[in-house]
Structures are given as structure tokens and as C-alpha cells.
Amino acid sequence: MDVFDVLDVQVAAKEGYPRATIDEQQIAEFNAENSVKHAPSTEEMKAYDGLASEASNGAQIPKGGCSGEARMKVYGDSQLPADARMLASRSRGYAMTDSRIKEAIAKWRTCMAESGLQYDSPVVPAHDQRWEKRDAATAASEEERRVAAVDAKCRTQVNLLETYKTVRAGYEAQLLAQEKDNLESAKLEFARWVTNAKSIIAAG
Template structure:
């Protein structure tokens, strides 16, 4: 996680597939906002406020755990750091006379993480796709979206972000209400108190790189071809199990989508696609982890320290 703020398709087929693969891996974590920059709808959330998507029903038939998951922060841990960060920002903003609105965060599968096994290799649960196809349950059930954050005033935003926003260079007062504005504003102060950094970056890089590298492995290419042949027998023309995700995840859930997803999962099972693909990727990850084991281990220790600080912050009265 970092302190960058965020509220977490190309028409050509190969571009659509590339974006679909990235979306699959990243879907487990969506970014939220607790306040918006003045005059915009762009969120300005405190450091470490990335949160998973809203709680929804999850598939229960999952691929095996991947090696990199030992270094990826869980959704529940991310949520805890987020709550602590919001609490610290709120207290800081209050010192300067501003009421920082703290919204309640929600999590999906607290034990999950950015590996996003429920959708990493496409859909794998026959009962789930029979009900939702390729959609998220919240999209099908019409779950309400969280309320839009209220824009901050210019004065509040300057205290919130401080000199971390290049657009405010020379515009942030040294003091407000008789107190010095901390470096990076209240968001920077919260980040320092929790020791939030880019400690997830090495693991996240492996999480993404291994997925993309696995797509060109000979075993994966071969099992994709077998899956494609199976789909043709059901009347569908797809070269990759990622292709349906580029065309069937938008709009309203339809019988066509459910039929396609059902055939997709059945063909995955018949050619053992998930076992082959996940096995190949696990091997890739083991090699990549071995090359960065010291970096990953050190980063994990720092994350554990941040979690202890977050827990201590939330244990304080009024948090």
C-alpha cells in the first residue's frame, strides 16, 4: 500500500485479453475513497486505504494456494490498516478544525488477497456460474454502491495532503489554527505513524508477473488448446479461457452468459486446466521468490510491524 489516492477495454481481441488477465489478478482489491478533492469527484483517501470490494458471495471451488500468497497481505489485514489510517487522519484533521468523515469500509473474504484465486484462472465453481455467470453477485443482486464522498474544501484538502500534492507547491500554509501542517499533511502523518510504505510491491510484482509469464508456457498453451476444442463441441469459439471475460462481464446477466460460463467450467474440469495452469504458475513463482527471498521476507516483517501499530491505534479509546 502507499499514500497515492484513488476513491481497488480495448476493442482489439489481444488487448482485451491482456486487460482481462490484469483485471482477474487485481480484482480482489479495489480502492475506495473517504473524501474527494475540492471541485472534483476524485477521491483523496488517507494512506493505506485500499480496500477489497464490498462483501459478496464467493465461489467455493478454488484453485490450490499459490506460493506468493505467503507474502501477500490479506484483505482483512488491509482493512485493519485502513481503519487505523482513517482514525489517525480524523484526529489530525480535528487539530486543525476540520471534521474528517470516516466511512465504514467493507471487505470480501477477509482471508483472501490479491492473488484472487476465486477468479484468477477464470471461473471454476459450477454452482456459482449457474447463478451468476461471470458477474459479481453484487452486480446481479443490485447491491447499493457506497455513497459518493463529499468534496473537501480547499483549506481542508491542503491540510489533508500537505506538500505531497505537486499541484499545491507553494500553496500549503506552514501553520493552520496555530499548528504546523505536518509534512505530507495529515495523510503523511498517518502513514509515518503506521510505517506504511510500498512493502507489498515486491510480492505484488511477482503476483502479476508470474501470471503473465504462465500464459506463454508450453503446458498452459496446450491445455488452452484442449479447452478451446472442448468449448467448440458445445458450440463456442474461444481460443483462451480469458476470452469470455472480455465480452460477457458487462451489462445484464443473461441465459447466454450462464450457458457459456457453465460450458467453460465443465471444459476446464474435463481437461484439468486449472491444475495444469496453477501448477505451472506455482513453479514460476517459486523461482521468482527464490530470487527475491530476502527482499520479500524483510517486507513481510515491516508489514507485520505496521499491523501491530494499526492494532495499537485501534485499541486506543475513541478509535
């Protein structure tokens, strides 16, 4: 999911804003598979977090606790010279402050106002408190469907989504070019972390 979702006019008029479908069976299966077999004791949590230097049986707890020791075994002192996730976040931030996006949003706002709707941003209507908590199993209200349809029409009219995609893609290309060498190094470093983690798992 990105800043602006795809919103079809006909679908919006019929169903309102999209809502994620929850698979109760999958959730139940996941919870069963990942249920805690043994809740950690206070002593165990202190050892994990490094809040104690010695266990009750006399065993020495490493500096930083068990979690710190595990991090050192996997990552060592290294950090990624560039993180693709952060670059994606930066490109999104740059796009949202770009004058072309601001202009498109202003036009969208004007379009919405022509139908008597006052929203500051295209991100807001789907999260209107009147229907924000509606789940996929509950039908959208008439007003939600009306707002969603107008929203979709205005997004299309001002070419909001395509403008955003174009602007963001431009920033992504710039960042990738700037960080090319660092990303290559990060790829190698990440592969080393994975190898370390696999070795720990294999050792039991």
C-alpha cells in the same frame, strides 16, 4: 478469484456463468456505518494533500501535508524488500505466458470452435457483452447456459484448470525460494509498521 474460475458442467448448463450475490442489507449497514459525518472543506483537503503550507488559523502544515506526515509516522522512509502480493501477481503473469498454458488454451479454443463458438481466451466468455451485466437475481439466457456448458466441458477436456494450477505453483515456488530472505525481512518491517500504527491510534 483467479484467472480461470472453477466451472462445473452441470451447474453451467443449468445456471450459466456464476454471478456474485449482493446482500443489500449488508451494503446498507456498511454505508450507514461509514457515512461521512463531515465532508472536508477545500482548506482541509489542501492541508491533507500538502497543497498549502499554512492553515487559515496560522498553523503550519507539514511538508507533504497531513497524509504525508501520517505516512512518515507509520512507514518512515522504509519500503518492503519484497511484497507477497507482487510475487503472486508475477507468478500469475509467468504462468499465462508459459508454453504449457498457451497450448492448453489453444486446445480449449479448438474445442469451443467445434461447437461453433469463437472466443480467444477462456477469460472472455463469461464477460460476453450479451450477459456480462446480468446479476445473480436474473436467470441466465438459454444461449448463456449453452455457452457456459460448452466452456466448462472444454476446460475439463483440455485439463485447463489443473494445468494452470500446476504451472503457477511451480513459478510461485521459484519466486518464494528466490525471495525467501527478503520476505522474512518484509515480515519484520510490516510488523514494525503495524506497531507504529497501533501507537498512533492509542495516543489518540
